Amino acid sequence: MDWNDILDQAIEHARPADAAPPGWWTLLALAVACVVVALPLTWRLLRPAVTIVHELGHGIVGMACGRRFTGFVVSGDMSGHAETVGPSRGLGxxxxxxxxxxxxxxxxxxxxxxxxxxxxxxxxxxxxxVLALSLVLVRSAHTLGAVLLALAATGALWWLAGPTVLAAAVLAVGVLLLLGAWRHLGAVIGHGRAQDDPQQLARLTGVPAWAWTLSYALVIGACTWWAWRAISPHMA
Structure with missing residues (x-):
């Protein structure tokens, strides 16, 4: 196989395909995601995926607001932080x-x-x-390992999986991220720390931390409703 063949296959893999037919894969993907989030071992192994998205969320929105995204870290305890450079106050x-x-x-x-x-x-x-571009922004060895693992797993699915397996994997990861968002929010509510986002926002704006936490719950709840509306027709 020469480089032209590889390029042609890569382009083909990037194109939309026929939707996977409804079937067993929907319930299996939901079950796998729920088990992963519920079990301490699997949650600890895959929680970095939620943290990576969390930190990239900070950075991408910061760039959209005119700030400069300089790097992010996923720590050994699976927490993280992102750094954006710009005005210390203001909407951005x-x-x-x-x-x-x-x-x-x-x-x-x-x-x-x-x-x-x-x-x-x-x-x-x-x-x-996005994962490949984010490699230039990692600021620790642990972060590099987490992003490389995510990149390798995503790349293997993209290249090797058929339509049904890929749809099941995408569904499972989507539910994992949704449930992970609720778990992260629950951790903030139960064990809020001075460096957590709601407390930082309270210091920036004077609006109480609980109001920012409530805003998170409303957005995550709306996303959960959106996801359920997408899933429910395929549960029959």
């Missing part, structure tokens, strides 16, 4: 600080939606591009 600073917790829920709901519509391949292609 607030939006970039707010964007972390909703990001996994928004991405998760989008993945659930595209899993049923034949758009899994182009969306997974976009995820591969």
């Amino acid at each position: 600073r607030v939006l970039s600080a707010w964007a972390g917790y909703p990001a996994p829920a928004l991405v998760g709901a989008l993945l659930v939606q595209v899993a049923f519509g034949g758009r899994a391949r182009p969306v997974v292609t976009a995820i591969l591009v």
Whole structure:
């Protein structure tokens, strides 16, 4: 196989395909995602995926607001932080600080939606591009390992999986991100720390931390409703 053949196959893998027919894969994907989030061992292994999306959410929204995204870290305890450079106050600073917790829920709901519509391949292609670009922003060895693992797993699915397996994987990851967003929010509610986003936003704006936490719950709840509307027709 020469490089032209590889390029042709890569282009083909990036195109939309026929939607996977309804079947066993929907319930299996939901069950796998629920088990992964519920079991401490599997949650610890896959929680970095939620943290990566959280930190990239900070950075991407920061860039959209005119800030400069300089790097992010996924720590050994699976927490993380992102750094954006710009004015220390103002709307851009607030939006970039707010964007972390909703990001996994928004991405998760989008993945659930595209899993049923034949758009899994182009969306997974976009995820591969984002992960590859994010490599230049990692700021620790642990972060590099987490992003490389995510990139390798996503790339293997993109290249090797057929339509049904890819749709099931996209659905499972989408539900994992949604449930992970709720778990992260629950951790903030139960064990809030001074460096957590709601407390930072309270210091920036004077609005109480509980109000920012409530805003997260409303957005994650809306994303959950969106995902359920996409899943429910395929549960019969």
